[in-house]
Amino acid sequence: MPVGAILLWGVAAPAALAALAWCVGRRPWRGDRPPPGGGEPSVRCWEAQAVALAFLIGYTGQLGPPRWPGGEVPPGAQDWLVWIVLAVGLAYARPPRRLRALFSRPLIAAGALAPLLLPMIRHHWDAQPAIGWFGGLWAGLLACWWSGDALARRAPAAAAGVLVMTGAALALCAGLSGSAKLAQAAAPVCAALGTLWVLDLWRHASAPATGTVALAVLAWFGLGVTAFFYSSLPAGQALLLGSAPLAALASSTVVGPREGFGATVVPLAAAALPLAAALFLAWSGFEPDPYGY
Amino acid sequence: MKILQHAPVALGATLFLALCAAALARPTTLAAHPTEAEAYAEAYAEAYAIDGTHSTVLFKVSHFRSSLYYGRFNEVSGEFTFDTADPAASSVRMVVRADSVDAKVENLSKHLRSPDFLDATQFPEIVFESQSVAAGEAADTLEVTGELTLRGVTKPVTVTVEKVGEGPGMRGARLMGWHATFTIDRGEFGVDYGIERGAVGREVELIVSVEGHAR
Numbered sequence: 429m430p431v432g433a434i435l436l437w438g439v440a441a442p443a444a445l446a447a448l449a450w451c452v453g454r455r456p457w458r459g460d461r462p463p464p465g466g467g468e469p470s471v472r473c474w475e476a477q478a479v480a481l482a483f484l485i486g487y488t489g490q491l492g493p494p495r496w497p498g499g500e501v502p503p504g505a506q507d508w509l510v511w512i513v514l515a516v517g518l519a520y521a522r523p524p525r526r527l528r529a530l531f532s533r534p535l536i537a538a539g540a541l542a543p544l545l546l547p548m549i550r551h552h553w554d555a556q557p558a559i560g561w562f563g564g565l566w567a568g569l570l571a572c573w574w575s576g577d578a579l580a581r582r583a584p585a586a587a588a589g590v591l592v593m594t595g596a597a598l599a600l601c602a603g604l605s606g607s608a609k610l611a612q613a614a615a616p617v618c619a620a621l622g623t624l625w626v627l628d629l630w631r632h633a634s635a636p637a638t639g640t641v642a643l644a645v646l647a648w649f650g651l652g653v654t655a656f657f658y659s660s661l662p663a664g665q666a667l668l669l670g671s672a673p674l675a676a677l678a679s680s681t682v683v684g685p686r687e688g689f690g691a692t693v694v695p696l697a698a699a700a701l702p703l704a705a706a707l708f709l710a711w712s713g714f715e716p717d718p719y720g721y
Numbered sequence: 722m723k724i725l726q727h728a729p730v731a732l733g734a735t736l737f738l739a740l741c742a743a744a745l746a747r748p749t750t751l752a753a754h755p756t757e758a759e760a761y762a763e764a765y766a767e768a769y770a771i772d773g774t775h776s777t778v779l780f781k782v783s784h785f786r787s788s789l790y791y792g793r794f795n796e797v798s799g800e801f802t803f804d805t806a807d808p809a810a811s812s813v814r815m816v817v818r819a820d821s822v823d824a825k826v827e828n829l830s831k832h833l834r835s836p837d838f839l840d841a842t843q844f845p846e847i848v849f850e851s852q853s854v855a856a857g858e859a860a861d862t863l864e865v866t867g868e869l870t871l872r873g874v875t876k877p878v879t880v881t882v883e884k885v886g887e888g889p890g891m892r893g894a895r896l897m898g899w900h901a902t903f904t905i906d907r908g909e910f911g912v913d914y915g916i917e918r919g920a921v922g923r924e925v926e927l928i929v930s931v932e933g934h935a936r
Binding site: 501551607610 | 828831832834835836837840842843844845872873874910911913914917918
């Protein structure tokens with residue numbers, strides 16, 4: 429695929445979609461003041477849905493439409509992930525009261541991990557490792573969600589930034605460790621999140637809209653699982669990438685100031701450390717072929 | 722008492738005579754030699770296990786439309802049956818481990834195993850299973866029609882296979898070797914990375930050489 433097409437579908441289109449959703453929700457032309465302390469305006473925001481749709485559009489534009497069960501080519505974990513993120517994004521749009529329980533986090537985590545791990549369960553694992561891996565990843569996803577939400581409450585301007593940095597590092601690590609497709613799949617989510625982050629910083633409406641953090645965490649966790657099990661992302665790099673939100677939260681809680689510039693910069697710097705370590709490992713483990721692959 | 726003393730001798734003699742009578746009474750087929758054709762058919766209508774050590778699966782694909790790149794799969798298994806009297810009764814099932822792909826450079830092998838190409842962890846086996854076999858036009862060839870499953874996609878494929886030879890192996894086991902070359906459109910199997918830019922060709926030639934050990 430030409431570089432121009434990758435930039436169009438992987439960056440420009442998702443960024444434009446996110447910007448559109450942000451404008452519809454935040455209405456900057458009306459000069460509305462952001463809510464005290466930042467956060468969502470009273471009108472409906474579609475930012476999480478824009479991120480989910482950006483994933484679908486960016487994936488389709490670069491790699492073709494994600495496969496669907498029953499099609500001629502069976503879906504892989506990466507295809508499932510696009511549909512899962514889209515479904516969760518739609519569920520966050522306006523979940524009816526009756527569906528709130530159904531879409532509770534533990535159930536979403538289990539439902540999202542099941543198709544991602546299905547090939548391992550089918551071809552590689554016995555019951556015991558399957559239960560162990562499934563339980564561990566389920567708890568890990570819930571922990572990442574919890575830390576992302578806590579970070580968004582404590583350091584709202586930093587939360588989206590940490591997720592953008594994590595996604596970019598994940599894309600680079602996945603690409604360097606063996607799968608360009610997974611790196612390309614991460615690009616549209618990164619572009620959409622990055623656009624929302626910059627616009628939020630600009631308008632001082634710094635907290636991500638409802639569901640945006642959860643959706644981004646789900647996308648990164650799913651891509652990390654896919655790159656680890658089905659490509660060649662080393663475990664050390666996966667753990668460093670997954671620890672970035674926790675590091676940001678820990679720094680914000682323990683040493684970071686509650687307000688001001690430092691409240692944003694300290695968590696970003698703390699998240700950058702494990703991400704930089706992961707990138708260093710990925711780069712040092714990559715042996716470039718002088719003739720290209 | 723004397724009679725009792727000679728009883729073992731009498732019993733042995735009786736047993737000997739009974740065995741001779743039984744041998745003489747057996748059907749004549751044992752005594753008669755089978756015809757050469759019967760022996761030929763009998764010898765070839767048997768099953769062979771594919772020897773993974775002495776079987777080879779190579780692939781050949783164009784690289785940036787400039788050169789032809791060769792790689793291989795290192796783990797091959799399966800079985801085949803061959804019936805000279807009735808080629809249609811022959812069959813083959815061959816399994817190649819997708820994660821055994823070997824491109825000489827480990828980073829390239831990893832890329833081929835990744836979801837970009839074979840997605841070897843999610844779709845660990847490449848399987849060819851015959852549906853029908855017919856005698857080929859040339860001597861010692863067969864037209865094998867079957868289903869090739871690659872990356873979870875199953876497509877019909879017809880392959881002309883040529884018998885390389887046969888004979889006793891190291892420990893006297895009967896060996897038989899077959900060779901085939903055929904081309905697939907990898908895009909049809911969902912292995913489409915790099916086709917658009919022409920970095921890696923759409924058409925992949927598979928060169929398969931199989932050695933079987935009679936079971």
